[in-house]
Amino acid sequence: xxxxxxxxxxxxxxxxxxxxxxxxxxxxxxxxxxxxxxxxxxxxxxxxxxxxxxxxxxxxxxxxxxxxxxxxxxxxxxxxxxxxxxxxxxxxxxxxxxxxxxxxxxxxxxxxxx
Amino acid sequence: xxxxxxxxxxxxxxxxxxxxxxxxxxxxxxxxxxxxxxxxxxxxxxxxxxxxxxxxxxxxxxxxxxxxxxxxxxxxxxxxxxxxxxxxxxxxxxxxxxxxxxxxxxxxxxxxxxxxx
Numbered sequence: 001x002x003x004x005x006x007x008x009x010x011x012x013x014x015x016x017x018x019x020x021x022x023x024x025x026x027x028x029x030x031x032x033x034x035x036x037x038x039x040x041x042x043x044x045x046x047x048x049x050x051x052x053x054x055x056x057x058x059x060x061x062x063x064x065x066x067x068x069x070x071x072x073x074x075x076x077x078x079x080x081x082x083x084x085x086x087x088x089x090x091x092x093x094x095x096x097x098x099x100x101x102x103x104x105x106x107x108x109x110x111x112x113x114x
Numbered sequence: 115x116x117x118x119x120x121x122x123x124x125x126x127x128x129x130x131x132x133x134x135x136x137x138x139x140x141x142x143x144x145x146x147x148x149x150x151x152x153x154x155x156x157x158x159x160x161x162x163x164x165x166x167x168x169x170x171x172x173x174x175x176x177x178x179x180x181x182x183x184x185x186x187x188x189x190x191x192x193x194x195x196x197x198x199x200x201x202x203x204x205x206x207x208x209x210x211x212x213x214x215x216x217x218x219x220x221x222x223x224x225x226x227x228x229x230x231x
Contacts, residue, residue, distance in 0.1 A: 042118075042120075043205065048217075092159075100147040100166050103161075105159035
């Protein structure tokens with residue numbers, strides 16, 4: 001079974017702190033994604049990566065950066081956390097080929113910025 | 115840019131009954147994929163069913179089936195014989211078929227499905 005894990009289920013940080021959210025997948029997937037989930041808004045893509053050290057902006061990259069130094073690990077970084085970044089963050093991974101392959105999701109990290 | 119619309123924020127159905135969740139999308143692409151994902155309370159998002167746009171036949175997975183109307187850009191999910199374990203948020207999602215697979219998903223806002231015992 002594919003497993004995508006995230007470093008924390010719940011996280012509370014203060015405004016202005018630098019925040020790292022970690023995601024690890026164990027299925028040698030090329031692609032990894034970070035989404036943000038807010039009630040009434042669904043999931044929105046922040047960043048994705050299709051290879052080590054490669055990254056692409058999604059729909060809402062402002063205020064975020066990412067790092068992918070190893071194939072299995074994809075980190076989301078909030079350089080200076082703000083209250084409007086309080087949200088549920090979901091990591092996902094997938095194989096890289098054309099076709100209806102699914103994305104496998106982690107359990108999510110609920111981040112509260114106070 | 116593609117958009118996905120789920121017009122039903124919440125649906126309720128009696129156990130063992132059938133329910134249909136609606137999804138419409140907007141795209142100018144001809145090659146794409148559509149998905150329904152399920153997110154149970156406090157649990158991970160999992161894939162329910164998928165559809166390739168070039169396939170006319172509607173996808174089916176056990177009690178779950180879709181009604182894919184390409185011209186109308188509609189992709190509804192039918193759940194037959196509803197069970198208590200079907201209670202969840204359901205998200206409709208779109209992915210472009212143009213890329214090699216690295217494209218992110220575009221999600222609708224979700225439908226909260228309640229199963230009444």
